[in-house]
Amino acid sequence: MAATHVEPDPYAPRPTLWQRRPHLGWVLAVFGFTVFLTYISFPPVNTGEAAYVLALPGILWAYRRPALRMYVWTVLGAQMVAWTALLGWLHNVTWGGLLLLGPFVGLLVGSWFLAVWWTIPRLQGHKALVRIFAMLGLAALWVVLEWFRGVIFGGFPWLPLAASQWQRPLVLQVAAYAGAGATSFVLVVFNLGAGAYVHRAFFEGVTGFKKRTPEFSVALLVLMGGSFPFLADSFNQQRRPLARVALVQPYIPQNEKWDAAHASEVLRTLENLTYTASHRGAPELILWPEAVTPWALYKDANVQPWLESVAKRTGKPILLGTVAAQQLSWPDWHWTNAAVVVSPADGLQAATYAKRKLVPFGEFVPLRPVLGWIEKFAPIGGDFQRGSDAAPLLVPVNFGPTLNGRMVSVRQVPVGVLICFEDIFPALARESVRAGAEVLAVLTNNGWFGEGGAAYQHAAHSVLRAIETRRPVIRCGNGGWSGWIDEFGSIRATMENDAGSVYFRGAQTVAVTRDIRWAGKLSYYTQHGDWFLLVCVALAAGAYYTVLMLRPPRPEPDASKRF
Structure with missing residues (x-):
């Protein structure tokens, strides 16, 4: 039997988009x-x-x-x-x-x-x-x-x-x-x-x-x-003072930070903010952000004397991020994204922390023989060397004069340093705490990324690291987010201006405390990992x-x- 052909009804409503x-x-x-x-x-x-x-x-x-x-x-x-x-x-x-x-x-x-x-x-x-x-x-x-x-x-x-x-x-x-x-x-x-x-x-x-x-x-x-x-x-936290920390947030634009024409201005900004902070809030420690000096430490003969003069004038130790350069053999240099401590009594400390996790295509080119051409589009200017030591930096605090007028430190605080995006990696924070850190310090420079969500997104990871390790986390950024977080993830202080923004130039002293129940004690996650x-x-x-x-x-x- 032949199939019956049915003509469509020309007056029937057309099917809607949702029906079709x-x-x-x-x-x-x-x-x-x-x-x-x-x-x-x-x-x-x-x-x-x-x-x-x-x-x-x-x-x-x-x-x-x-x-x-x-x-x-x-x-x-x-x-x-x-x-x-x-x-x-x-x-x-x-x-x-x-x-x-x-x-x-x-x-x-x-x-x-x-x-x-x-x-x-x-x-x-x-x-x-x-x-x-x-x-x-x-x-x-x-x-x-x-x-x-x-x-x-x-x-x-x-x-x-x-x-x-x-x-x-x-x-x-x-x-x-x-x-x-x-x-x-x-x-x-x-x-x-x-x-x-x-x-x-x-x-x-x-x-x-x-x-x-x-x-x-x-x-x-x-x-x-x-x-x-x-x-x-x-519950039942037993909080005791750890240190009063001055957070210096210079908010130096990236196009000026490494420009020799602006170097003197950068130094003046750091000096003024540091001197102001040292006279307000009675800090015991001054924190500067990542790679804050306009010249590399050790490579430029003026950097170390200048740092030591600032620390001596304030009477407070300074923990800062800086590019460190050492000449291994001519003309090769060994570059690291580092953190150092400058004491008002003894000057630059010998111990240095070198960043362990480098930013691909930002601080080094992976597989450079194959991917080196990418540097034409994202200039790096040479690869940084990766650090391997998680040992904390011993920061002397509570300085006071002796009978002969020389300043001495009453105690030392072992600070585990995390630079830039290192705090997004749980293993790095664990290694620092297992090596003896009683507090974590995140030194960063989110100024590269404008005033959008980067600083807040980055800070969120510090909350996770504080809880995982049960250690307070102090953050100091070039342009924000700066503040501190306790061992239980509560944000205790955030640097903000009168408009409520974290993106500004300024300094603030925060009173960092710790729960003594966790002093010298490792969390289960810190001990056993993933x-x-x-x-x-x-x-x-x-x-x-x-x-x-x-x-x-x-x-x-x-x-x-x-x-």
């Missing part, structure tokens, strides 16, 4: 909400609550079994846009770096959603225990991917999910035992549990108590278990194998529901 493209609503909603929630979760917006639902759009869509290509393009595209926006401050240095690094980080973060797309549909119709195990495995995979981001190509572990809570230390206390990755784990479990609940309540048509899901109940238990049991450490990462690797692998062995998901009778 039933998936378009999901694409736009998932893309838009993912970008929005990811961006506002982190500094500078600092809506940390958004991190609890940051992955919810992509999780919900995975329940609808969308086509793989559509899902991949949407979630990866959203993460690439979100991370390019979060790292937008990089354009002050290089647009090329921003347009490469932002999408690259977005791809690494977004790759987690591919596991979500593969896993969630396979769990439908299976027992709650299997679904919960898979949920924990997905959260563990997130932690593994964050670790991977911290090691690939030298590592860029910028803004782990835990950093979204830097102003809300309640949920961060577990980091003292398992590292910041444990907080990321808790947040991702909550996202997955919330996804299961929302899908059941709004897409499966159930009502009343049937809306409850085991996944969400477990997510709440994990959230409470990852927060409240660890709060006891912060043991939780190994747990996550095993958990993710076990969950993958379990899901792989499950029977295929039930076929969806209505293809339109796939969107």
Whole structure:
């Protein structure tokens, strides 16, 4: 029988865009909400609550079994846009770096959603225990991917999910035992549990108590278990003075910092701010930021005498960042991004800290024989040498005159130094504390990146390091963020001007204290390191194998529901 041809009704209403493209609503909603929630979760917006639902759009869509290509393009595209926006401050240095690094980080973060797309549909119709195990495995995979981001190509572990809570230390206390990755784990479990609940309540048509899901109940238990049991450490603190520290923030523009024509002006700025700070607030120690001197220490004969004269005139020791140069053989020089201590009594101390983690394409060119051509686009002027010693610098404080008029120090404070972005690497802070540091000092120069979110994003990592190591962290930046954070992640002081901005030129003395219960004591994480990462690797692998062995998901009778 011949097929009957039916002519379309010319008077029938034309189908709407949503009818012709039933998936378009999901694409736009998932893309838009993912970008929005990811961006506002982190500094500078600092809506940390958004991190609890940051992955919810992509999780919900995975329940609808969308086509793989559509899902991949949407979630990866959203993460690439979100991370390019979060790292937008990089354009002050290089647009090329921003347009490469932002999408690259977005791809690494977004790759987690591919596991979500593969896993969630396979769990439908299976027992709650299997679904919960898979949920924990997905959260563990997130932690593994964050670790991977911290090691690939030298590592860029910028803004782990835990950093979204830097102003809300309640949920961060577990980091003292398992590292910041444990907080990321808790947040991702909550996202997955919330996804299961929302899908059941709004897409499966159930009502009343049937809306409850085991996944969400477990997510709440994990959230409470990852927060409240660890709060006891912060109770009954026994705080004692550690040192009064003057933070000098010169806010020297980058185009002037290494310009010989502005060198004298830079020195005058440092002198004036330092002398002012030394007469206000009675500091015991003066902190200068990273690479603050306009000439390299040891290479220029005028730098050391000038530093010693400033320290002697103030009567206070100065801990500062500087470029240090030593000639090994003509014409080769050994350059390090260093930190030194200048005593008012003994001058420049022999001990020097050299930065252990250098910025790729900023302080050295990786694989220079192959990639050396990149220097044409991002001039470095020669590679810095990497340091290897985590030993703290012994800073003499509480100076007073003896009978013969010579100044002597009453005590010394072992300060673990982290320069520039070293505080984003947990292992470096751990090494410093294990080597004897009782306080961490972050010397940085975020002036490269303008007055956007870079300084706040950078400071968020110092909160994580303070909690992980149970050591106070003092930060001194060229143009902000400067202040100090206690062992429990509470921000005790932030340098701000009258307008509430951290971007300004000035100095401020802060009274740094410590909880004597942690004096000389190492946190569990400091002692044992990334043991939780190994747990996550095993958990993710076990969950993958379990899901792989499950029977295929039930076929969806209505293809339109796939969107």
